[in-house]
Amino acid sequence: MSGSTIRRTPGDRLPEFPWDSLTEYRVLAETHAGGVVDLSIGTPVDPVPTPIQQALASVADQGGYPTTHGTAALRESVVGGLARRHGITDLSPSDVLPVIGSKELVAWLPTLLGLGSGDIVAIPELSYPTYEAGARLAGAEVVRLADGQAPPPGTALVWLNSPSNPTGRVLDVAALRAAVGAAREVGAVVASDECYLALGWEAEPRSVLDRDVVSDHTDVLAVHSLSKSANLAGYRAGFVTGDPALVQRLLATRKHAGMMVPRPVQAAMAAAMADDEHLVEQRARYAARRDLLAPALRAAGFAIEHSEAGLYLWATRGEDVWRSVSWFAERGILVAPGSFYGPAGAAHVRVALTGTDERIASAVERLSDSS
Numbered sequence: 001m002s003g004s005t006i007r008r009t010p011g012d013r014l015p016e017f018p019w020d021s022l023t024e025y026r027v028l029a030e031t032h033a034g035g036v037v038d039l040s041i042g043t044p045v046d047p048v049p050t051p052i053q054q055a056l057a058s059v060a061d062q063g064g065y066p067t068t069h070g071t072a073a074l075r076e077s078v079v080g081g082l083a084r085r086h087g088i089t090d091l092s093p094s095d096v097l098p099v100i101g102s103k104e105l106v107a108w109l110p111t112l113l114g115l116g117s118g119d120i121v122a123i124p125e126l127s128y129p130t131y132e133a134g135a136r137l138a139g140a141e142v143v144r145l146a147d148g149q150a151p152p153p154g155t156a157l158v159w160l161n162s163p164s165n166p167t168g169r170v171l172d173v174a175a176l177r178a179a180v181g182a183a184r185e186v187g188a189v190v191a192s193d194e195c196y197l198a199l200g201w202e203a204e205p206r207s208v209l210d211r212d213v214v215s216d217h218t219d220v221l222a223v224h225s226l227s228k229s230a231n232l233a234g235y236r237a238g239f240v241t242g243d244p245a246l247v248q249r250l251l252a253t254r255k256h257a258g259m260m261v262p263r264p265v266q267a268a269m270a271a272a273m274a275d276d277e278h279l280v281e282q283r284a285r286y287a288a289r290r291d292l293l294a295p296a297l298r299a300a301g302f303a304i305e306h307s308e309a310g311l312y313l314w315a316t317r318g319e320d321v322w323r324s325v326s327w328f329a330e331r332g333i334l335v336a337p338g339s340f341y342g343p344a345g346a347a348h349v350r351v352a353l354t355g356t357d358e359r360i361a362s363a364v365e366r367l368s369d370s371s
């Protein structure tokens with residue numbers, strides 16, 4: 001036992017890291033003669049676009065500290081990119097704050113907003129596990145809201161996520177507007193995680209900052225990631241934007257806390273947000289993989305629900321989730337159990353589109369052999 005006076009850390013309030021419980025299925029999947037096809041994590045498998053790599057390297061000689069607020073060039077590029085890609089027109093560069101990948105912001109936002117014991121953080125019924133982890137790190141309580149359900153009194157922060165991880169569901173303008181209205185009723189801040197906004201297939205995802213959703217950005221934040229849209233997961237590149245006053249308060253705290261995005265990554269982000277060509281190419285890769293995987297899953301007896309956008313297929317055969325996970329693992333395919341995202345996911349698996357073309361083809365072949 002440690003002799004120090006440290007008895008409890010915020011980590012004690014966190015559950016086991018979900019993906020650690022997949023180890024036994026990974027071991028099984030790795031025994032497949034064709035090798036494992038890992039579709040359990042939404043990590044990019046395609047290279048970082050060359051102009052973005054060049055932008056990263058272009059400032060590799062600069063040894064000074066980066067600023068917490070990021071370069072003016074980065075913030076201007078973000079504002080331009082959001083206007084061009086998503087029609088968000090009323091942002092100022094000073095409202096943009098780079099973050100060290102959006103997971104960092106998701107995990108620390110409740111703490112940075114001063115939430116703690118007695119506060120409630122509302123998250124979607126099925127959602128990315130870090131919303132809950134961030135609330136617990138701050139010592140706040142978590143409630144899961146079913147579709148359209150209003151947050152209870154005492155809620156200080158409401159997380160939205162459209163397109164959703166894991167379901168791929170898209171909230172339309174009316175649903176986004178209703179969610180913001182319900183949050184404002186109880187005085188909660190809305191944080192909309194929009195990391196899959198550029199990946200709409202059968203629906204066009206809209207931002208919470210869209211003028212059709214809110215006429216002013218008070219108490220509303222949008223969180224963006226370049227991991228999925230520009231393959232920058234390894235660079236750790238995201239940003240938060242929206243309510244100018246909230247952004248300034250986050251900036252003030254983050255300056256003290258050393259939450260700075262490295263200068264080369266800032267340059268890479270600026271290049272990524274200034275160009276749409278790489279995004280068009282990456283979208284086409286995911287669309288092609290989706291077009292192969294979805295029919296193969298259906299032929300193997302799975303129903304695919306939602307999944308109209310984002311990086312995943314939300315599939316079920318109406319059986320216990322571990323039975324499905326095991327069935328895939330026997331075929332050398334690793335998928336994520338829906339229960340990682342909330343109790344409502346106990347009969348679903350999440351199948352990521354993030355395999356190389358070769359790995360996706362191999363998965364499709366294995367699924368076809370079993371149908």
Ligand SMILES: Cc1ncc(COP(=O)(O)O)c(C=O)c1O
Pocket residue numbers: 042100101102103104106128161164165193195224225226227233237238
């Ligand atoms: C909904 C959601 N938010 C945030 C993240 C974190 O992304 P990153 O930290 O790479 O920006 C992920 C990653 O998969 C995600 O699915």
